[in-house]
Amino acid sequence: MVTFTKRDHCAGPNRRNILQGAAGAALATVLPSLAAGAEPLHVRVAASVRDLAGRDPAPLTLMSPVRSGANLLPVLAKFTEMTGIDVILIEKEARTLYSRMMLDVLSGESAFDLAMPATYGLPDLVSSNAIVPLDDFVARHEPAGFREGGLYSIGDRFDNKTYGFQADGDTYLMYYNNQMLQNMDEIARYGDEFGAPLEIPKTWEELDQHMKFFHRPDDGQYGGLLFRVPGQYAWEWWSRFHAKGMWPFSPQMDAQIASDAGVAALEEMIRATESLHPSTSNLGLLQNWARFLDGDIYVNMGWGGAQKVYSADGSPMIGKMSFSVLPGGRDAATGDIIPTSYFNWGKSFVVSSTSQRPELAYLLALFASTPEMSTLAVRQAGGYFDPHRVEHYEDQEITKIYGKEFLKIHRQSMVDAIPDLYLKSQSDYFRVLNEAIENAIVGRLSPEHSLRRAAQLWELITSRAGRPQQIKRWELLRAKYPAKVAMYLNNAT
Secondary structure (H helix, E strand, O other): OEEEEEOOEEOOHHHHHHHHHHHHHHHOOOOOOOOOOOOOHHHHHHHHHHHHHOOOOOOEEEEEEOOOHHHHHHHHHHHHHHHOOOEEEEEEOHHHHHHHHHHHHHHOOOOOOEEOOEHHHHHHHHHOOOEOOOHHHHHHHOOOOOHHHEOOOHHHEEOOEEOOEEOOOOEOEEEEEHHHHOOHHHHHHHHHHHOOOOOOOOEHHHHHHHHHHHOEHHHOEEEEOOOOOOOOHHHHHHHHHHHOOOOOEOOOOOEOOOOHHHHHHHHHHHHHHOOEOOOHHHOOHHHHHHHHOOOOEEEEEEOHHHHHHHOOOOOOOOOOEEEEEOOEEEOOOOOOEEOOOEEOOOEEEEEEOOOOOHHHHHHHHHHHHOHHHHHHHHOOOOOOOOOOEHHHHHOHHHHHHHOHHHHHHHHHHHHHOEOOOOOOOHHHHHHHHHHHHHHHHOOOOOHHHHHHHHHHHHHHHHHHHOHHHHHHHHHHHHOOOOHHHHHHHHHHO
16 A cells, blocks of 8 residues: 655545556556566565565655655555555655755654655765665665666765665756747848857857847747746856856865856846746746746746646647757867756655665665666656656657657756766755855846855855865766866866
8 A cells, every 4th residue: 555645645545546556557568677588677676675574564654745746656556566565655845855854863753764855965965864875785686787777877876875766857958939949030030130040059148149039028929938036046057157168166176156157157147037038037937837838938948847747738839849958068179069958956765864674765766766667657747757767768658748859858968967066065055056146137246246255155165064075075076077068177177
């Protein structure tokens, strides 16, 4: 039995029975095992669970972000069917989830066994002793090459130890309105004005030019709907900044966000804001995606969850969009375009340090992360888990949900993604950065002053986190940047 608690309210048994039946039916066409001739991995994991749990095992508790139940419930139902272990699923708002995890550590209580925080939060959870390393369990239970099937696994490890299972492929992408991009009159007008073809922009400068070109408020048409609410500013700036050819830190962890590159990226964001829909600064994430459906905006930024919204039954944007990775920079020496897509959100399975049965919790995470079960989770059109393993991109049901063209771009972005700032105190660094960008965009401070203050605060954060250890972490993280991006940043700096 799977018990589902959403904000501490349980779902009814009929829903659970339906989901169990759906899970069994879906598995009939799911992908084969990693090793030819062997039992599928999820079957082997289930056997290990039964052996470890013994008779009459107590339930496991999984805490996840809201709206993840649609992805998880079919998988958990199958886990219960194959192991006899019930799973209690509790959905919490993301911030509440983190608070609950920290509270367990402080109180010594064991309210849950495993959780699904955003991937970028793992370093802070490790630093707070809220989650446990999994390396011993990995060595005991995972087949060779299992994690190589993941297109993005940088966030699974911290301080040279394994802490997570990536369960969601949240890489940033651009969505273009073909009714504008492919309009013959607009193509001719753009060519006359700029002497260049109207095609998907490759750099942030080109995107800004496109948004300004299409922004005609008097005609009820707008250039963009990029994120401009507190806590979300840094998403766009992080890519723009890297596109300028600058590392956020020097090798010695000197903050470089207030450099000429950082100021220029912020000034560009300020100018670009003038080409956005006027409601942009008042729209939360889901409201932002819903507003783009009206069809009067040229471009938006999002990830796979947005595509599920835009391609849902009845969507007015079906068949009317083009997709691309985030715009990048241009190498002055070679003229090459340097991709600066990056991975931010995602969700990762982690095991609580207060769990009384950490190995069973780990095995539930492994079960859910197998090719068979993770495919089943991503297949759920009503949830927001996105492809993240190679098998997902070949699955017919997933292709039907996202579309072949989108999945091609999504996979490219996953492979090319620069990492988030996986350092201790990541949340502090990004809170300061978001506040600095907001202060400049709304006009409270100049870009130079705002970023200079932020850089000073970054230095304090680094000192508080322990500069020698942060330098080592930053060295490891720099080494995980895509080779082409790292070369560009090294040559430009």
